[in-house]
Amino acid sequence: xGQVLHGSARTTEVVRRAIQHSQESLKxxxxxxxxxxxxxxxxxxxxxxxDAA
Numbered sequence: 001x002g003q004v005l006h007g008s009a010r011t012t013e014v015v016r017r018a019i020q021h022s023q024e025s026l027k028x029x030x031x032x033x034x035x036x037x038x039x040x041x042x043x044x045x046x047x048x049x050x051d052a053a
Contacts, residue, residue, distance in 0.1 A: 009051060010035050016049040 003013060011019075015033055019040055022029055026044070030037040043049075 010039070011043070013049040016043045016046075019043045020046070020049065 011033065019029055019033070020043060024032070026037045026040045029040045033040070
């Protein structure tokens with residue numbers, strides 16, 4: 001059984017974990033993963049990687 005994502009989710013737990021552990025800038029991470037900088041900032045702040053939905 002695979003990972004179940006929220007209907008609007010653009011990232012996986014693997015990507016979220018990589019974001020949380022990276023020292024790159026928000027801009028660089030957003031570009032690397034094809035997501036908005038605000039989304040990167042959100043995952044940087046969180047202590048978990050699963051969907052909150």
